[in-house]
Amino acid sequence: MDNRTRTRSIPYGQHSLDDDDIAAVVEVLRHSPLTQGPKITQFEEAVCRFTGARHAVAVSSGTAALHLACLAVELGPGGRLVTSPITFAASANCALYTGAAPAFADINGKTLNMDPQGLADVCARWKKVDVIIPVHYAGLPCDMPAIRAVAERHHAILIEDGAHALGATYPHGGRVGNCSLSAMTIFSFHPVKMIAAGEGGMITTNDTGLYRRLMRLRSHGINKLDDPVMNTARANTDGQPNPWYYEMQELGFNYRITDIQAALALSQLKRIDLFLARRREIAETYDAALNNLPGITLPQRAGRAYSAHHLYPVRIDFKKLKTTRCVLMEKLRKHGIGTQVHYIPVYSHPYYKRFGIHPEDFPQSESYYAEALSLPIFFSLTPDEQHHIITTLKGLLP
Secondary structure, eight states: OOTTTOOSOBOSOOOOOOHHHHHHHHHHHHHSOSBSSHHHHHHHHHHHHHHOOSEEEEESOHHHHHHHHHHHTTOOTTOEEEEOSSSOTHHHHHHHHTTOEEEEOOBOTTTOSBOHHHHHHHHHHSSOOOEEEOBOGGGOOOOHHHHHHHHHHTTOEEEEEOTTOTTOBOTTSSBTTSOSSSSEEEEEOOTTSSSOOSSOEEEEESOHHHHHHHHHHHBTTBOOTTOOOSOHHHHEETTEEOTTOOOBOSOOOBOOOBHHHHHHHHHHHTTHHHHHHHHHHHHHHHHHHHTTOTTEEOTTGGGTTTOOOSOEEEEEOTTTTTOOHHHHHHHHHHTTBOOBOOOOOGGGSGGGGGGTOOGGGOHHHHHHHHHEEEEOOOTTOOHHHHHHHHHHHHHHOO
């Protein structure tokens, strides 16, 4: 494929819609409630079946899921949350939303996930760590047994950030989201994620108490399910429940997802095995073509059997190749190839400067950030398009 025959620019990520997805949304628009209707419950139940978790709570975004998960375990002022610096800012911002302090554990340079020994060192540095959020970066599951061992030693609660990892499996068994080693797992349904809902998120848990609280927090803190009422005088007339009555029992948020979004995500979930298989095929094709190229390292290659392959990150030694990332990305763009950098270390954002975090404390994160580049990977990427990406990249490298 050359510039004359290509019909589109290739983004780094893209959703895939079919006629069934469109029909599912149209059906809601024509015949169902647009919000707080049955599609939300159906979607939650489907995610439970898929992941193996006991409960699921659908929310408006992955960020909302992180926020509510922190609130549900009562993280707040004086608390501390540890996460990976190589992630989207939301993984750390959720601590700030509750008034807690963020901290970071360095990554492993090969997996790009939180390093368990680095986590242990960070936890030992602080008198108290309340919550740990390991991020399954690019869809590759973290070493959860090792991270769980650290969390137990420090009496910290584990919340998995699975925004990249719907459909990924743990080496020790089961799918990400089954919460076998954590209190909760969160997912994102942003359009470039494994399944799309436009925007949307989910929290899975096996803890019924957390589930009930998440249900309240999602909708203004108003009583849900069969929560007992607190103000019985207003709740009843002559000993009978008032059918209109509800009460706000704690401070919550409007983090509800719509039935429109849930219908789209539910339809997409039916094809997730196809999405996963195609992404793995793309990743393995890149592996075969790019392995052993001078100046390029494939950091997550050993985890192909477990990853959801949300991203395909490579490490490029730009200094060795005597070029810069900006120059390479621009040349690829001119050939119709979109790339991205995932991610700017969270501690280096201007807002986080106030926390006095030193980049030199995170040598693996700094090294990876200097070399990181995400190549296109998504379900509808064609073999010809991938061939164009590979041959163009090879041709541009010195």
